[in-house]
Amino acid sequence: MARWAGPRVLLALVLLAALPGCVRKEGSTPMFDWIPTESAPKRFPMRLLRGDLFFADGKSIYVPDQRDVSNGWGKRGSVHIVGDALKPVPVRLELEWFSYTEDRFYQGAYDLPVERMTELFKKGVTDPDTGRPQGFERIIVGMAPEGLVSVWMAAGAEVVEVAAFTAPQTPQPWKRVIDNPRIARGDFIRQVLKEHLGAEGLARFDREGVPKGLYPGYRVQYRWGPQVVGDGKPKGLWTRSFNGENAHIGHAGPAIPRDSRPVPSEMLLDWTAPDGMPLSAKIFFDEAEIFAAFAKLSRGDAKHPLAVELETAGQTVSVSLRDDQYVLPLQKAAIEVYRGR
Template sequence: MEEKFEWLPSESAPKLYPMEIYNGHLFFEDGNSVYIPCSALAHSGWGNDGSTHVTGDDFKPVPIRLEVTWASFVENKFYTGSWALPKEKMTKLFKEGVVAYRTKKKKTYNQIIVGLAPGGVAVVWMYGEGNQVEIGRFQAKETQVAMKDFVPNNPTISQKEYMDLSTELPEAIKNIEQKGGIEFGLWDTYRKKYNWKTNIDIPNYTFEKIAIEMFNGERETLFDEALLKNEFKERAIPDYMSFIITNPKGIHYVFEFKNIDEKEIFNLFQQADASKPIEIVLRMNEDLSNRKLIFKQGDKEIPIKKIDLDNMWEYKK
């Protein structure tokens, strides 16, 4: 009997580059499949899950193939692709699972997320308990889909009319105008990894937990033994970090850095020495004054400026 795990499929698209799946399925070895749900205009953010439908059995085999055809609205184009998935890698992750921070109990990965971006970029991730791992990056080809098939309830609408975002998502058009065009290649730039880790430098405080979300859609949550080791690791550049620190009285504080400025953080990583490890250090006095977030490589330290160091609160477990 083929091993089965409890998971659901979902879709993802960059916030300002919406898409809509026409036909998307994850296929199993026995020929059966589960469809990938999709809202009419998907733009949840790269790596963020979108629609969730309870599709198929609760426990499903590990998929071996992804087939998907979708509309890329900002390009007024359709893309299609069919690719083998790394079944062994996915099975290993399902079996290893992840530990939940609150309960300290082991759980499995419970989502397979299919991300679709301009230029025919397709990325698949597995998500579970604050951890998300890239499974593969694939390249689709342009295709044609008849509008009477794509929008059967409005068969006379033209493709250009249907994909016009001026009413539904005008900020997407504005973004492209400001950037001077669609940022083709951006999602591959996001996939570049660097040898780095986080740390704290706060007298008499211990490091309780770190949650990191990266531009490439991957996520990582470290606590207990993994955080005690706190190893340098190849990671993509972070766009979100949440530190939990604890003082000698057992009081926990959260420092959260959301929407880290893309230009500033990329410049720091790209200008660093690729042969040396990097630390991002949360530093302050014991009374939590003089707060800084430092980009550190060897003796070189650069404060990260475009962040909100006041976004903190006491955390009660």
């Protein structure tokens, strides 16, 4: 079965660690097996100067820093194995970074939603395909334009946003990014953007700049759910959203039930056609089209489906957003259908 997955790191370590979802307590403090990692949008690279997750006892673990970040919003980044495998839930985040596309420094310190994070760590998720328990193994710290900070927790294919903050712009000495007075600041920024964005991405940035309110807008939730209709038997559906979340629905239903969801950016569907052929489809939504569709159908509290329709004996795919009055075909969505396994 085809699926998305984050970077895989094979560790030849002997760890005193619990099974997914299990907890060890030191005194009254529950301990979980997780590591921190960083994230930033591909279009808007950042330089993470310092990131620390603090525990209630004042100790901390660092988010991998002193690096340029543009791995994708909500995606797992670097992995540093430091300290004990089992750690308490962090209570506070402190973060400093530089935004290359804005030529700005940001800095902030924020209390984290400890109760919610603890509940997620304790419950974990159940893999919708295998029925096996999976623990949350990553805390992802993301930096976006306009000082937006998002914090996600990841368990297998599932990524859930647990907090978001806005950091203020702060003055910092330029040598915190590069301590070389022979390289002009503007020249260095241009060089970094060219390396991370490529010629096409840099041309787009030159045309559009940094749209205001883009990433806060990605966080808006709507009452909708995916629906597969037509010729074929669905086996698994993965959704990646503009706000960095990932969701997985399998034989046993969703890994995490959601009453509302952000706008999806991509979908991956596995199904079996009526003739028994295993098929998969990758669906890439056009950003302007799908946000306009959700804005039109977001009236009231009624839940509406985003329908993936299997047509022509289950061999072709179309998508539409629907409610009790309208069917809005998403005609600009790019859909790739291929034979599965």
